[in-house]
Amino acid sequence: MWYGDEAGPDLLDLAQSVDLTADAVIALHASVTYRVFMLGFSPGFPYLGRVPDRIAVPRLATPRTRVEAGSVGIAGPQTGIYPQSSPGGWRIIGRTPVRLFALDRPHPFLLAPGDRVRFVPIGKEEFTSLNGPTP
Numbered sequence: 595m596w597y598g599d600e601a602g603p604d605l606l607d608l609a610q611s612v613d614l615t616a617d618a619v620i621a622l623h624a625s626v627t628y629r630v631f632m633l634g635f636s637p638g639f640p641y642l643g644r645v646p647d648r649i650a651v652p653r654l655a656t657p658r659t660r661v662e663a664g665s666v667g668i669a670g671p672q673t674g675i676y677p678q679s680s681p682g683g684w685r686i687i688g689r690t691p692v693r694l695f696a697l698d699r700p701h702p703f704l705l706a707p708g709d710r711v712r713f714v715p716i717g718k719e720e721f722t723s724l725n726g727p728t729p
Contacts, residue, residue: 595624595666595688595689595713596689596691596715597616597620597623597687597688598620598688601686601689601721602689604654604667604687605620605686605688608685608687611651612648614648614649619649620715622648622649623687623713624714624715625646626644626645627710628644628645628711629642629643629710630642630705630707630710630711631672631707632707633706636677637695637702638678638695638702638703638705639675639676639677640711641672642672642673642675642711643671645668645671645672649668650668651668651669651670651685652669652670653670653683653684654683654685657682657683658682659681660680660681661681662689663677663678664676664677664689664691664692664725665682665689666687666689666690666713667682667684667685667687668684668685669683675692675694677693678695688713690713691721691724691725692704
């Protein structure tokens with residue numbers, strides 16, 4: 595997961611709101627093995643939990659009209675990944691190059707309830723090499 599920069603527009607504000615550095619938020623977010631609680635909201639959107647209490651922040655007061663596919667956000671005690679571009683109100687802290695939903699695969703959903711997910715920080719160059727052009 596590429597944290598911050600243009601991939602994670604809410605990372606710095608989130609860090610400031612909880613009195614941490616961006617690096618500390620990244621370390622906390624990446625320190626947990628998350629469980630997929632359920633899929634919903636849009637096809638393949640995993641609700642993952644629980645984020646460390648220190649970075650469990652509420653949704654945005656006003657949702658964005660567009661969140662890019664692969665964006666990873668935090669809303670309360672959960673983190674989630676937007677499988678497609680869509681509106682959304684979660685606080686976006688980064689983006690993954692992993693495609694969670696693809697109709698051209700025999701099993702379109704990459705994740706299922708009960709699966710475990712771990713985020714590994716990568717830089718912009720590695721993200722680009724795995725995903726193509728930057729956001």
